[in-house]
Amino acid sequence: MNKKELHRHVLESSGNERNICQIYVIKDGKNLYDDNWHGFQSDDAIHVMSVTKGVMSLLIGIAVTQNKIKSVEQKVLEFFPDYQVKRGEKTIYGVTLRHLLTMTAPYKYKSEPWTKVCTSSDWTMAALDLLGGRGGITGEFKYATLGIQLLTGILEQATGMKCIDFANKYLFGPLEIPEIRLHGDSSKEDQFDYVMNKAPRKHEWYSDPQGAVTAGWGICLSARDMAKLGQIVLNNGTYEGTRILSEDWVREMTSNHLELGERFGYMQYGYLWYRPLKDDNVFAALGDNGNVIYVNREKNLTVGITGTFQPRIFDRVAFIESKVLPAVIIP
Numbered sequence: 001m002n003k004k005e006l007h008r009h010v011l012e013s014s015g016n017e018r019n020i021c022q023i024y025v026i027k028d029g030k031n032l033y034d035d036n037w038h039g040f041q042s043d044d045a046i047h048v049m050s051v052t053k054g055v056m057s058l059l060i061g062i063a064v065t066q067n068k069i070k071s072v073e074q075k076v077l078e079f080f081p082d083y084q085v086k087r088g089e090k091t092i093y094g095v096t097l098r099h100l101l102t103m104t105a106p107y108k109y110k111s112e113p114w115t116k117v118c119t120s121s122d123w124t125m126a127a128l129d130l131l132g133g134r135g136g137i138t139g140e141f142k143y144a145t146l147g148i149q150l151l152t153g154i155l156e157q158a159t160g161m162k163c164i165d166f167a168n169k170y171l172f173g174p175l176e177i178p179e180i181r182l183h184g185d186s187s188k189e190d191q192f193d194y195v196m197n198k199a200p201r202k203h204e205w206y207s208d209p210q211g212a213v214t215a216g217w218g219i220c221l222s223a224r225d226m227a228k229l230g231q232i233v234l235n236n237g238t239y240e241g242t243r244i245l246s247e248d249w250v251r252e253m254t255s256n257h258l259e260l261g262e263r264f265g266y267m268q269y270g271y272l273w274y275r276p277l278k279d280d281n282v283f284a285a286l287g288d289n290g291n292v293i294y295v296n297r298e299k300n301l302t303v304g305i306t307g308t309f310q311p312r313i314f315d316r317v318a319f320i321e322s323k324v325l326p327a328v329i330i331p
Contacts, residue, residue, distance in 0.1 A: 022224070150215070170244070178225075226304030227303060253271040257269055
């Protein structure tokens, strides 16, 4: 398969590739491939869902690199000294930043209470109310999109800046990614449209009524933006020679901290980043609809792929390896 055949394959697909909007590949620091479908252009953004989590890990890493956050072993409550812990609650005192980053934090719910959090006036405080519980800290993996909203609050408390301002200044700006702006409205109808709408979006980030961006979902980026973000991981914290975050953070972020089960394809998990192929130097930030930042150290390349709403796409890394890379890399 060559580049033209790859374009046609996506265009004519009736399978998991039919929702792809953009593919962008950077190899050896240079643009290798840039293609678009469904009326999208290279500069258009789209809601990349849980890839947002991978972006948050980069931002936390920048704050650690700047010594704004001293350690991932810091207790979550250190960042919220005025928070009133509920009577009888003990578990919350032991929860650390590392627990949030590895999805091993304990919560009081069985299923995530989206309505309760997303109709509150302060989503970070609402997420803090969910933390802890009677089960204690077990180290069990518990995937949480609402719970890691705490990362936004932690970053803002540690840096004294709004998360979106910190991100634009220290991450997106140096990568020449367009300025990300707050989306604003947080009504139920608007939240639904934000997830389901298949039209190109502006470079924006969903936020709560306090102007705190969502940590687990909600950022809108292009495939090119995501490939650029992947370059930081590929190059151990630098982008085009400029240090963005420490090499130590990249190593920790992409190390294997947990072995995931069948639901997550037996992948390995770092700090909100996946190691999709055991023993391979491949890392990924993954989101619903097949949105992905893919980093391959062996081939010295990164790939960004965006897609519109289409549930249960779990094979995007396999698609990259079996279709995209053979089509764009000259043997």
